[in-house]
Amino acid sequence: MTQVSMTVNGKAVSGDAEGRTLLVQFLRETLNLTGTHVGCDTSQCGACVVHVNGKAVKSCAIFAAEVEGAEVTTIEGMANADGSLSKVQQAFQDHHGLQCGFCTPGMVMSATALLGENPNPSEAEIRAYLEGNICRCTGYHNIVKSIMAAAGQDTSKIAAE
Amino acid sequence: MPKDGGIGAATPRREDVRFLTGNGKYTDDINVRGQAYVHFLRSDIAHAKINGIDTSEAEKMDGVIRVFTGADFEAVGSIPCGWQVTDRHGEAMQEPRHPVLAHGKVRHVGDPICAIVAETYEAARDAAEAIDLDLEELPAVVDMKEAVKDGAPKVHDELTSNLCYDWGFVEDNRAAVDEAIKNAHHVTTLELVNNRLVANPMEPRVAVGDYDRSDEEHTLYTTSQNPHVIRLLMGAFVLGIPEHKLRVVAPDVGGGFGTKIFHYAEEAFVTFAAKELNRPVKWTASRSEAFMSDAHGRDHITKIELALDKDNNFTALRTETYANMGAYLSTFAPSVPTWLHGTLMAGNYKTPLIYVNVKAVFTNTVPVDAYRGAGRPEATFQLERVVDKAARELGVDPIALRRQNFITEFPYATPVAVEYDTGDYNATMDKLTEIADLSGFEARRKESEARGKLRGLGLNCYIEACGIAPSNLVGQLGARAGLYDAATVRVNATGSISVMVGAHSHGQGHETAFPQVVADMIGIDASQIDIVHGDTARTPFGMGTYGSRSLAVCGSAMVKATEKIINKAKKIAAHLLEASDEDIELADGQFTVAGTDKSVAWGDVTLAAYVPHNYPLEDIEPGLEETAFYDPANFTYPSGAYACEVEVDPDTGKVTIERFAAADDFGNIINPMIVSGQVHGGLAQGIGQALLENCAYDEDGQILSASYMDYAMPRADDVPFYSVDHSCQTPCTHNPLGVKGCGEAGAIGSPPSVVNAVLDALNAAGHDVPHLDMPLTPSKVWDAMNKGA
Numbered sequence: 001m002t003q004v005s006m007t008v009n010g011k012a013v014s015g016d017a018e019g020r021t022l023l024v025q026f027l028r029e030t031l032n033l034t035g036t037h038v039g040c041d042t043s044q045c046g047a048c049v050v051h052v053n054g055k056a057v058k059s060c061a062i063f064a065a066e067v068e069g070a071e072v073t074t075i076e077g078m079a080n081a082d083g084s085l086s087k088v089q090q091a092f093q094d095h096h097g098l099q100c101g102f103c104t105p106g107m108v109m110s111a112t113a114l115l116g117e118n119p120n121p122s123e124a125e126i127r128a129y130l131e132g133n134i135c136r137c138t139g140y141h142n143i144v145k146s147i148m149a150a151a152g153q154d155t156s157k158i159a160a161e
Numbered sequence: 162m163p164k165d166g167g168i169g170a171a172t173p174r175r176e177d178v179r180f181l182t183g184n185g186k187y188t189d190d191i192n193v194r195g196q197a198y199v200h201f202l203r204s205d206i207a208h209a210k211i212n213g214i215d216t217s218e219a220e221k222m223d224g225v226i227r228v229f230t231g232a233d234f235e236a237v238g239s240i241p242c243g244w245q246v247t248d249r250h251g252e253a254m255q256e257p258r259h260p261v262l263a264h265g266k267v268r269h270v271g272d273p274i275c276a277i278v279a280e281t282y283e284a285a286r287d288a289a290e291a292i293d294l295d296l297e298e299l300p301a302v303v304d305m306k307e308a309v310k311d312g313a314p315k316v317h318d319e320l321t322s323n324l325c326y327d328w329g330f331v332e333d334n335r336a337a338v339d340e341a342i343k344n345a346h347h348v349t350t351l352e353l354v355n356n357r358l359v360a361n362p363m364e365p366r367v368a369v370g371d372y373d374r375s376d377e378e379h380t381l382y383t384t385s386q387n388p389h390v391i392r393l394l395m396g397a398f399v400l401g402i403p404e405h406k407l408r409v410v411a412p413d414v415g416g417g418f419g420t421k422i423f424h425y426a427e428e429a430f431v432t433f434a435a436k437e438l439n440r441p442v443k444w445t446a447s448r449s450e451a452f453m454s455d456a457h458g459r460d461h462i463t464k465i466e467l468a469l470d471k472d473n474n475f476t477a478l479r480t481e482t483y484a485n486m487g488a489y490l491s492t493f494a495p496s497v498p499t500w501l502h503g504t505l506m507a508g509n510y511k512t513p514l515i516y517v518n519v520k521a522v523f524t525n526t527v528p529v530d531a532y533r534g535a536g537r538p539e540a541t542f543q544l545e546r547v548v549d550k551a552a553r554e555l556g557v558d559p560i561a562l563r564r565q566n567f568i569t570e571f572p573y574a575t576p577v578a579v580e581y582d583t584g585d586y587n588a589t590m591d592k593l594t595e596i597a598d599l600s601g602f603e604a605r606r607k608e609s610e611a612r613g614k615l616r617g618l619g620l621n622c623y624i625e626a627c628g629i630a631p632s633n634l635v636g637q638l639g640a641r642a643g644l645y646d647a648a649t650v651r652v653n654a655t656g657s658i659s660v661m662v663g664a665h666s667h668g669q670g671h672e673t674a675f676p677q678v679v680a681d682m683i684g685i686d687a688s689q690i691d692i693v694h695g696d697t698a699r700t701p702f703g704m705g706t707y708g709s710r711s712l713a714v715c716g717s718a719m720v721k722a723t724e725k726i727i728n729k730a731k732k733i734a735a736h737l738l739e740a741s742d743e744d745i746e747l748a749d750g751q752f753t754v755a756g757t758d759k760s761v762a763w764g765d766v767t768l769a770a771y772v773p774h775n776y777p778l779e780d781i782e783p784g785l786e787e788t789a790f791y792d793p794a795n796f797t798y799p800s801g802a803y804a805c806e807v808e809v810d811p812d813t814g815k816v817t818i819e820r821f822a823a824a825d826d827f828g829n830i831i832n833p834m835i836v837s838g839q840v841h842g843g844l845a846q847g848i849g850q851a852l853l854e855n856c857a858y859d860e861d862g863q864i865l866s867a868s869y870m871d872y873a874m875p876r877a878d879d880v881p882f883y884s885v886d887h888s889c890q891t892p893c894t895h896n897p898l899g900v901k902g903c904g905e906a907g908a909i910g911s912p913p914s915v916v917n918a919v920l921d922a923l924n925a926a927g928h929d930v931p932h933l934d935m936p937l938t939p940s941k942v943w944d945a946m947n948k949g950a
């Protein structure tokens with residue numbers, strides 16, 4: 001066991017971690033930040049995406065010790081300072097971009113990272129960017145639409161609700 | 162116009178806020194003080210005799226609490242099957258024992274052999290490696306047709322063969338169907354495979370068992386679509402725990418799609434071990450483990466024959482299906498290829514004679530059970546493929562052939578024992594023609610051709626049976642449970658309401674849609690109403706959520722309970738207003754004496770019920786809480802017409818979905834936004850089945866697709882924006898909301914149109930390809946275009 005320290009959602013935190021402790025385990029079990037989910041064991045599903053120093057990272061594919069000293073943001077840190085939903089979160093609610101909610105934290109983290117890199121992505125760019133995020137519920141229609149809306153695009157022409 | 166937040170409004174979902182902020186509470190988020198962790202050591206051989214298990218080294222390891230084996234469960238019941246099918250000869254199906262941990266033999270890769278309980282998952286996993294297993298490998302059966310041959314290795318030595326049942330439906334029609342096919346003007350025959358799928362809800366299964374010695378009560382937290390069913394099956398059949406000492410909680414559940422209906426061995430294990438060890442015990446499946454232990458779906462092999470007369474009227478239909486049960490009978494497995502499949506073989510058509518034969522077969526594979534649609538996608542796929550093939554063989558327009566044979570008069574009693582109450586199949590076909598812009602297809606095809614791509618159009622109709630179902634009927638058909646549902650409406654003194662329901666929401670948005678109904682009935686704001694679900698201690702006994710039944714069955718119970726509330730509230734209002742009960746009207750949350758301006762508000766009436774100072778105590782009890790159980794009179798019959806346009810790359814065989822349109826008739830609709838979302842999700846799963854997904858086994862019974870590296874889940878760039886419409890509405894005639902259910906339609910209706918579209922593209926380009934089995938991978942499509950090359 002070694003002591004690992006980092007900043008999570010703006011707060012300095014530290015805790016014990018074995019060498020093999022994954023960042024996602026550290027977040028969920030040590031810090032009790034259970035919004036970050038685990039959907040696979042092969043780094044394919046993206047349910048575990050968080051931001052490390054501003055970049056989207058799969059927290060199941062990185063050890064806690066590797067992010068020593070880093071700035072980590074999880075889904076729990078995404079709402080605005082006044083507690084209201086962020087633009088991406090609000091767009092997901094407005095456009096029914098989630099159903100069971102299990103993939104949702106990862107989707108929101110990935111979508112936020114995408115819009116950081118590319119504030120006005122095309123439909124194709126969004127779909128390509130979500131390559132590493134699997135959703136089994138929504139058929140992606142409303143996720144893509146939510147992200148387009150969060151980018152300020154007019155989504156009223158997209159087929160049906 | 163729908164009232165704000167009432168029936169018909171596209172109200173945004175209230176549950177979203179907790180999911181979007183990381184505040185959802187899923188089973189894996191629950192840690193009970195003092196809990197230990199269990200890891201299951203699973204068989205990596207498909208079929209073997211267990212000659213010995215040496216756990217002594219493992220038990221000595223740091224952090225290990227105890228290692229359990231099958232011997233520890235000899236006195237414990239078998240994991241039960243909830244449905245008994247009777248075969249063609251009137252005999253009960255063969256029903257093998259399904260132990261919690263394998264005993265004597267292992268029967269599929271993933272069969273649990275040992276359960277290692279330790280202080281941490283890591284310690285449990287490390288200890289698993291120190292267990293010495295002496296397994297004697299036996300020949301495995303994987304192929305269903307091989308499995309039923311004489312002399313095939315038996316999955317269960319105590320059974321006479323690997324044939325679970327040989328079911329005929331309707332057996333009395335058999336001779337007439339044979340005769341009609343023999344004498345038909347034209348018969349179209351098709352042999353096809355409905356590929357094995359893995360449901361893959363994104364949340365893997367989790368179970369936490371807890372035991373409270375002070376009141377001898379067990380609690381199981383589990384990822385379930387139906388906590389009451391789990392309590393019933395596990396309490397009564399496996400562990401012998403009376404209901405009042407067993408609480409099952411299914412909190413937020415990350416998708417189910419059928420595979421979280423069933424009672425699983427791991428649930429029984431953690432419940433049993435928590436008492437045995439006097440420690441809470443937690444199990445969290447890894448995804449690889451989920452592939453080997455969640456019940457799979459589909460896996461049928463079918464031969465279907467459609468007979469037509471000289472005017473292209475369908476005259477008879479005959480099918481023979483082999484349905485894989487896997488190594489054990491999962492909870493509802495026997496019902497899927499029979500009552501959820503055979504009864505749907507009429508589809509949207511007035512075929513007068515139908516005979517369905519189904520042979521259910523045990524193999525050394527993971528058990529197979531209901532997956533989104535359950536039997537109905539298999540029925541729809543065969544039927545809509547054979548109709549399309551017939552149109553091609555006869556050189557007629559596939560839409561015209563369908564329309565000509567549509568059922569147009571309702572109610573309609575099919576030759577396969579169900580009665581459709583309402584529907585309008587021409588209306589959904591008309592709507593499809595419009596939203597899919599079918600008239601623009603030829604122009605789009607030319608444009609694709611100009612880019613060197615082959616374009617195809619495929620379509621299909623579907624009918625499904627939802628809202629399962631009248632309990633007396635399913636009892637006759639072999640169900641070992643009733644299929645009603647229940648709701649308790651608890652009105653608080655200040656007028657806010659908690660509705661406790663037997664249905665379970667794991668993505669369907671009940672917490673938003675159900676209050677819309679109650680709000681509409683009473684005329685108060687939906688924000689005053691909360692739904693409570695997923696906990697047997699807090700909800701009345703309901704059968705849970707599957708088969709698109711929540712609103713049709715549990716919603717009806719909620720309506721009935723709310724009606725009782727309104728009736729009682731009117732009596733209280735009459736007393737307060739000094740009027741007679743019959744003169745009281747309720748609108749917009751105000752009780753008014755008809756024809757007067759005398760009124761009293763909802764909140765005043767509810768307060769009077771709990772502070773009964775001025776109250777008709779001699780006539781009615783104080784308080785305002787009512788429960789209703791609702792047993793449906795019939796199934797509901799949603800229907801629709803779907804169209805898919807694909808492009809095929811002739812160089813690589815890769816198929817791209819260019820357009821997908823779905824015109825559905827779900828009867829009345831409570832929240833159109835949620836309904837569209839349900840259809841979208843179903844479409845992606847159907848497109849996944851048609852193009853990408855396949856759970857493959859090798860001939861030794863090794864599962865080849867056991868992770869997302871080798872099981873192709875649909876991703877965002879595999880699917881298009883869909884065009885969905887549900888404006889065609891023929892309300893259900895036998896439930897109070899007139900609703901039919903929408904959860905499975907997309908998955909049922911989409912695979913045939915995708916396959917029909919690809920075949921259209923290939924045939925239009927001069928390739929004579931009568932059929933291809935799903936999934937239509939690039940290599941399969943390329944091979945079809947390059948036969949003999």
Ligand code: FES
Nearest residue numbers: 039044045046060
């Ligand atoms: S849990 Fe990290 S990618 Fe699946």
Ligand code: FES
Nearest residue numbers: 099103135136137
């Ligand atoms: S909302 Fe359920 S997996 Fe995406």
